[in-house]
Amino acid sequence: MPEIKPLKPGDPRSVDRYRITGRIGEGGQGTVFLGIDEHDERVAIKIMTSVDASDVESRLRFQREIEVASKVASFCTVRVLGHGMTDDRLYMVSEYIPGESLQQHVRTRGPLEPSALTRLAVNTSTALVSIHNAGIVHRDFKPSNVLLGPDGPYVIDFGVARSFGDQTVTVTGVLGTPAYMSPEQLAGERVTPASDLFSWGLTMTFAALGRPLFSGSTIAAMAITLRQDEIDLSGITEPLRSIIASCLVRRPESRPTAHEVLNSLIVPSARPDSGDQPRTGERGPRVPLAPSEPGDRSQPGSRSQQGDRSQPGDPSQPGHPSQPNPAQQSHPSQPWRPGGDVAPGQPWPGQASQPWPGQHEASQPWPGRHEPSDQQWSGERDASNPLVAPFAPPDAPRGGVPRPRGAMHPGGPDPISQPTGAAPPTLFSRRRAGRLAVAAALLAALTGAGVVLVPRLIAGPSTPPSVSPSPTGFGSPVGWQPTGHFAAVTGVATAEVGGRLMMVTASEDGTLRRWDARTAQPIGAPMPGHGDWVRAVATATVNGKPVAVTGSDDKTVRMWDLTTGRPLGNPLTGHTGAVLTVATTTVNGKPVAVTGSDDKTVRMWDLTTGRPLGNPLTGHTGAVLAVATTTLDGRPVAVSAGKDRVLRFWDLQTGRQTGTPRAGHTDWVRALAVTPDAVVSASDDKTIRIWDLASDRVSTIRGLPDVVISLATISRGGSWTVLGAGRDGVIRGWDTAGEPVGTPLTGHAGYVTAVTAAAAGGTPLAFSGGADKSVRTWDLSRWSASAMAAGNPGHSAGVKAVALTSVGGRPVAVSGGMDKTVRMWDPLTGRPVGSPLLGHTDQIMAMAAATVAGEPVAVSGDAGGVLRRWRLDTGAALGKPLLGHRGSVNAITIINGVIVSGGADGRLHRWNAATGASAGPSMPGHRKPIRALASTVVNGKPVAISASEDHELRLWDVTTGKQIGAPLTGHDGVVLAVATAVLDGRPVAVSAGADRTLRRWDLITGTAIGGPLTGHTDWVRALATVGDRVVSAGDDRSLRVWDLRTGKELGKPIGGHAGPVYALAAGRAGGTTIAVSASTDWTVRAWDLRDQ
Missing domain, CATH: 3.30.200.20 (Phosphorylase Kinase; domain 1)
Structure with a gap:
């Protein structure tokens, strides 16, 4: 203790x-x-x-x-x-867990006995399976971070240590404890879940031997130690010795996963085949640390012995399997090499005597060309992810979690059927593309990939896109992709490929990805090749072929064939620092790239030969953070800026500085963009400056709420619009006079790190990427007039629950997300209120809010069956979690101080809202899960109305717990939503569901009012009433407003979400009537209903 x-x-x-x-x-x-x-x-x-x-x-x-x-x-x-x-x-x-760390225990009591050691190995590998399944890499697994509690070991101190380091860190960017770090971590490379397995092996060795396997106390000492050819595991008995040996191979891709380690521990025949094992007491094996060749079957856990992993279905939708990401189905079966798939000496596109790499290979198909499987599971589909369809591979078991096909020993038992936290194809370890696509679908970030500041230039063609005039309005989301990259998106560019507009993104995960620019659906596999963060991407046409040009922290520039997704030629070298920014243009008819670097120089590159043009352009006194290309007096020029706060102009034909440097910013210049007549710059001084190229005139946009770190420009109807993306998670627009244009574009969680713009079929579009790892597309020709405030209060996953209440006299929306957090925000401004409320351990499915004993209270329910109460004025959790549900909590309502909840068990549960005590026994009745609840007063009694997958609604006396009358029937499918109102003194309900209709009910007589209300084109998942109106929304992503009396639709459908809408709330705020909607596109949006 x-x-x-x-x-x-x-x-x-x-x-x-x-x-x-x-x-x-x-x-x-x-x-x-x-x-x-x-x-x-x-x-x-x-x-x-x-x-x-x-x-x-x-x-x-x-x-x-x-x-x-x-x-x-x-x-x-x-x-x-x-x-x-x-x-x-x-x-x-x-x-608080009373107990001592494994480090303390071994130092005071000595090594663990074999049986205790095996229990420790099983428990800690189980913990790593869970951690990796959540998309997290621990990065500092060691004896002092294993807490021996009274009921078993706990793994502690992950996440925070990665961001902020501790006293054991001796080199910037290398985090962890040297004696327990993997080779790739010691080398300062990006780490993956495989790194945790190396650290796990060292930790188990410490527990078995009573001392660290390696004696180095600093990174330098450990690096020297790991250069030895083999390590000694004598003193550790089988089978654990072979398992540890398989984790301590140098190549991360040759190590087993945590899932496979656990399998081998609980089923001995599944362990690595290490040949004849020494008898107890004999000297154990020496484990070679030299890297093995890809596919070498002599190494346990090699990629040749491991199958792909598949993603789970939505835990809230049991019995509904998931369709694997299309990108997962077209990857090469061999591991990626660190340098990509291009062999040294591969020709450059300008060398006509030799073909382009991949020139004769079929290109990746565009999304939608694959026919879906004809095997469809029964039950409700999952609309949480637009990429997930209600189909499963034929070999998948019910529930949609295919059995892993690989194990540490071929043909060995596989008692655990769950996905693994597959690693991305990062820098030291190039995992298979299939594993990357699977892990991406887990919607979880690698530790520390959340909120970062990335110097960024939007690099595009030398002349920004121009489109035909468009209607008044600005900025409606049309595409959204929450996963794909494993870390922040750092760059976005577009190109025409095969007659269609393609978006290309760069990321801190060291890869590029391609997307359909209209839908944000992925095209092909991730594109690895750089050895560190990819900072910037631009596109060009070389010999008639679309290519991407990238810059990286590995100090190189690379080119990529956008048709095949393969790298072109060898890396372009010359910079002595990280390449932070890239732009492209043509000089004398030849495609040229211009790059800026941390080495304070600008360089030019001939894209047809892959060679540098001239000497580095010098003059900056700090890192170059942004470059752009334009023309000045008819000559091609580059503009560069950075930490020295000055814009410099370079004649690309002579390689000399031209004109007068432009000074004026008082802090770093982060981004540049151009129009035919001006250069636009954004700075950490929270200003945007528009510099007229023909004069010394400059316009300044001041009063920005936060730093703008990316810029783009686009022509709309003959006038130019400037787009600025910032740290506040918002994309804003201005005209060249500095006046705001349109409504701010919101949806990203955290910094918007990159933005660009292009035209598709005459429609102006914007494309953005963020620190939340998501990419989004925006239609700049329209914006819903009903949009009042839109934003992401910070959720890092879909939002399925929302409520509207008042706190301290001001309206507050409370949302619950699939990221397990409860968040509050102001629906009039879109700004977050307070800090996230943490405590749930599963995605939040239901939310209700009310005034309880004079205090504002919210109640949230999660997919694990747990309810929690929160004081909204203080953000404090109230009491202990409310337990009793078997399965997910899908719906909550509060009436007369009583919480009523319903969920997967088909029962209603009651709780005292003030104390959390049970308010009576559960109320059975529905044959299938309850999907929605509402409440009102009927004949003086508090009544709850439940909607179920059994196609019925039921009324319940909340006080007695008894059912009132017969079920209300009429829907032709699952009933997903219900709300109540009072019309002319009579309580009524409105319901909706999978049959795409709304139905009205008189709650006194229990009869239907009129016929069904039709108009939605997909499932209706959410309803909210305010006065004599009801708002509906669902999988067709639109909101519709209806007159409850007449059943007529009011106004036009309201569009704005990029994903299905799962929850609605409505009420009065700021003197107007509003609706609040929550969607799987991660956003919560507010709408002004005055005109509806």
Whole structure:
């Protein structure tokens, strides 16, 4: 048991609602205190001393890390209960587990006995399976981060350590403890789940031997140690010795997954085939550290022995399998080489005597050309992800989770049928494309990929796109893709490929991806090749073929065939620092790339030969963060800017600086864009400047809410529009006079790191990528007049629940997401309110809000069957979780101080809203899951109305728990939504569902009112009433408003979401009538209903 030490003078005595009673420990990150809540429950409170709480980026990154950590199953790690800031210090509150670390235990009691060691291995590998399934790489798995609790081991301290480091970090960017780091981590490369398996093997070795396998205490010492040819595992008995040996191979792609390690532990015949094993007491094997060849079957767990992994279906939709990502079906079966698929000396496109790489191969098909399987599972489909169809491969078991086809031993048992946290094809380890596509579908970020600041230029053609005049209005989302990249998107460009517009994105995950520009659907496999973050991408035409040009932190420039997705030629070398920005143009009829670097230089490259043009262009006194190309007096020029705050112009025909440098910004210049007459720049000084090329005149856009880090321009109807994407997650538009244009475009969670614009079929489109790893497309020719406020309050996944209430006299929308967080935001401004409310360990499916005992309270329910109550004015959790459901909580309503919930078990459950105590036994009746609830007063009694997959609605007396009357029938499918209203003094209900209709009901007589209301073209998932109107929404992504009395639709359908709408709320706010909608496109939007 850990010793609780007394508090020191100056230590805090309380944090939030917790009393601090002692010190648990202190480390490089901060101090851990023992706290007591109002129910005398103990918690651990870590106050971060190593984090600058005054820095916005640090606070956002800290918040993101906490949220990612909260996604891991609570059985294997301590639950995160909350976080915030106290006395200018960030803090985190977590579950308190009495126990000592594995490090402390072994040092005081010696090595573990074989049976205890096996139990530890099983439990910790199970934890890694869960962590990797959540899309997380621990990065610092070591004995001190394994907590031996009274009911088993817990893995702790992941996420935060990656972002902020600790006292064991000796090299910038290399995080972890040297004695337990993998070779790729020591080398400063990007790490994958395979790195955790190397660290796991070293941790198990420590537990078995009582000492670290490697003695190096610094990164340099460890790097020297790992150069030895073999390591000694003598003293460890079988079967664990062979399992550890398979994890300690140098090549990460040759290590087993956590899933395979666990299989081999619980089914001995599934372990690696290591040949004749020594008897107990004999000297154990020495494990070679030299890399093995790809596909070498002598290495346990090699890629040749492992099959693809498939993604799970939506846990909220049991029995509905998922369709694998189309990109997953067209990958080569061999692992990627670190340098890509191009052999040294492959020809450049200008060398006509030799063909282009892949020239005679079929290109990747566009989405939609594959016929879907004709095998369809019964039951409800999953509309959470537009890429997921209601089909499954023929060999998938019911539930849509195909059995993994690979194991550590071919043909061995596979008792665990669940997906693995497959690694992306990152820099040191090039995993198979199929594994990348599967892991992408998990919708989870690698640790630390959440909120980052990326210097970025939007590089496009030398002349920005121009389109025909368009109607008044600006900015409606038309495409959205939440997954694909494993880290922040850093660059976006477009090109015409095969007669269609393609979007190309670059990412911190070291890859490029191609997308259909209209729909944001992926095209082909990810494109690896760079050895570090890809910072920028631009497109060009070389010998009639569309190519992409990229710059990377690996100091190289690369070219890519956009038809085949393959790299072209060898990397272009010359820069001595990271290549941060790329633009393309033509000079004397030849395609040329212009790049800017951290080495303070600008370089030109001939794209037909792959050779540099002239010497580096020097003059900047700091890193070059942005370049753009244009013409000046009829001559091609490049414009560059960066940390020295000055814009410089370069004659691309002579390679000399031309004109007068433009100064005026007072901080770094992050982005550049051009029009035929001007250059536009954006700076950390929170201004955008528009520089007239024909004069010294400059227009300045001031008062920006945050830094703009990416720019684009597009011509609309003869006038130019400037687009700026910023740290506040918003894309805004201005004309060249600096006046705002249209409505801000919102939807990204976190920074919008890249934006560009192009025309498709005469329609102006914008394309964006963000720190949330998503890409989005926007139609700049239209915007719904009903849009009032739109945004993402911070969710990093789809949103399926929303409620509208009042807190302190102002309207507040409360949303619950698939990211397991509850968030509040102002529906009039779209701005977040307070901090996220953490505690759920599964996606949130239902939300209700009401005033309880004079206080604003929200109740949320998740797919794991847990309800939680929240004080909205303080953000505090109220009491303990409410348990009792068997399966998902799908619906919640609150009436007369009673919470009524329904879900997958087909029963209604009642709770006292003030105390959380049970308000009576559960109420059975429905034969299938309950999908929606509403409540009202009927004949003086509080009544709940439930809607179910059994096609029925039922009325219930909330006080007695008895059913009222007969079920209401009439729908021809699953009933997904219900709401109530009072018309002329009579209570009525309205319902909707899979039959795409709305139906009205008189709750006194239990009879239908009129006929069905038709108009929706897909399932209707959500309803909300306000006065005599009802708002409906669903899978067709539109909102419709109806007159409850007449049943007539009011106005036109309201469009704006890029994904199915799962939840609605409506009410009065700011003197107007509003609706609030939540969608799987990650956004929550508000709509003004005055004109409907």
